[in-house]
Amino acid sequence: MLLLINVFLILWVSCVGRQEILCEFPEIKHGQLYDESRYKSVFPVPLGKFFYYSCEYSFMSPSQTFWTRITCTEEGWSPTPNCRRLCFFPWVENGYSASSGQMYLEGATVQIFCDSGYSLQNNESTISCTEGGWSSHPKCSPNGSTENCGHPPIISNGDIISFLLKEYPQGSTVEYRCQNFYELWGSKYVTCGNGQWSKPPRCLDACVVNEENMNKNNIRLKWAAEKKKLYVKTRDVVEFECKFGYREKTPRQLFRATCWEGKLEYPRCE
Numbered sequence: 661m662l663l664l665i666n667v668f669l670i671l672w673v674s675c676v677g678r679q680e681i682l683c684e685f686p687e688i689k690h691g692q693l694y695d696e697s698r699y700k701s702v703f704p705v706p707l708g709k710f711f712y713y714s715c716e717y718s719f720m721s722p723s724q725t726f727w728t729r730i731t732c733t734e735e736g737w738s739p740t741p742n743c744r745r746l747c748f749f750p751w752v753e754n755g756y757s758a759s760s761g762q763m764y765l766e767g768a769t770v771q772i773f774c775d776s777g778y779s780l781q782n783n784e785s786t787i788s789c790t791e792g793g794w795s796s797h798p799k800c801s802p803n804g805s806t807e808n809c810g811h812p813p814i815i816s817n818g819d820i821i822s823f824l825l826k827e828y829p830q831g832s833t834v835e836y837r838c839q840n841f842y843e844l845w846g847s848k849y850v851t852c853g854n855g856q857w858s859k860p861p862r863c864l865d866a867c868v869v870n871e872e873n874m875n876k877n878n879i880r881l882k883w884a885a886e887k888k889k890l891y892v893k894t895r896d897v898v899e900f901e902c903k904f905g906y907r908e909k910t911p912r913q914l915f916r917a918t919c920w921e922g923k924l925e926y927p928r929c930e
Contacts (some may be wrong), residue, residue, distance in 0.1 A: 681707055685734035690743040690791075691715040692794060694726045695897045695916075707732050714895065715743035715843040717862070720765065747789035754778045755800035774800035780831075781853050792847040797856040807855030817842045817863035828852045838863035841891045865922025867892040878906040878929040882915075892919040902929035 682704035686693070688804040694712040695698060712727040721743055730737045744766035749759045752772055769788045770877045772780060778800035779785070781840040788795045801807060809828040812820055815836060822834040832852040838844045844860035871888040874880055881887055882899040892898055902908055906929035908915070914927040 668899060681734055683707075683709070683737060683743045685738050686711075686713070686730065687743050688713055688715075688743060690719045690745075691721070691741060692895065697896070703731055713741050717864070719743040720746050745789060745791050745793065747794055749794075750798060750818050753799040755780075755798075757798070762769075766791060770799070772798060777803055779803050792849070793859050797853045799853075799856055801855065809852035809855055809857055810876050812850055813857055814859040815863060817865070817879065818844070818861070836861055841866040841893070843893045845894075864894040866894070867896075867898075867919035867922055867924040869898055869924065873926055874900070877926045878903050879915075879927060892924065894919055894921055898924065900927050906930060 683706075685700060685703040693715050699711065708731065710729055710731040712729050713721070714727050715721050721741070722739060728739075728741070730739060730741050747764045747766070747768070749757065749762050749764060749770055751760045752774075755772055755774040755778060757770055757772045764770065766789050768887070769786045771786050773785075774780060780798075780800060781796045784796070787798060808830070809832065810826075811824070812828075812834045818836050818838045819832050821837050824834075828834075830852055833849045836844065836848050836850070842863040842865065844861050845864055846859070848861055850857045850860050868888040869892060870879070870926065879900045880903055881890060882901040884890065890898065896919050898917050898919065900917065909930045912926040914925060917924050917926065
């Protein structure tokens, strides 16, 4: 009897050990899976399943390619999806840096040399590339300067939702939002430092898929054929198909078109 119990326990442990390992949907900060809205419903997925993800504007994956492949493994997603901020270092006002004109990844630090009688904010000698951009504006101000900021930067297709003032003291922040159908890229906050605002966000154009362009190419929306107009955000994918009686003229992959800052390439049927 004891032998039978041991055999049963071994078999049970073996079965438990072989339970299927599944990977949940990868939440990617500042990034998204290719055609995410379509594939999100299939999760969790088994070992070996792979997907591609891309990072938002001004962010980059470790592979430094537009699309990065991740695979479901026993340890989770491999490689771990990660989008890090890209910071462009401009010229230094009232100072100098060997880093001017170069791009840096989040976490990098650059050294700045200020002209005589000038200094960076808080008398620092370096600034760092952070998730929200440079830790402070690369400007050397007169020693003891406490310059305030004027009106925050104006962005196309976006608005400031904070209460507006005539003048803003050091460290003040204001918040932006985009108008309908536009997508905000970058930090939604800007900060006043030494009389200068940090880099504002952008509001990316949406793509307008309309009946006129579809009729010109003898196509229609694959999953919403009854719609005559569709607004699509940057990086979203739209699927088309030929109208009845027509056949594909352009390569099949073009029938899954990606919107990019208001532009979308239509496939064609004849």
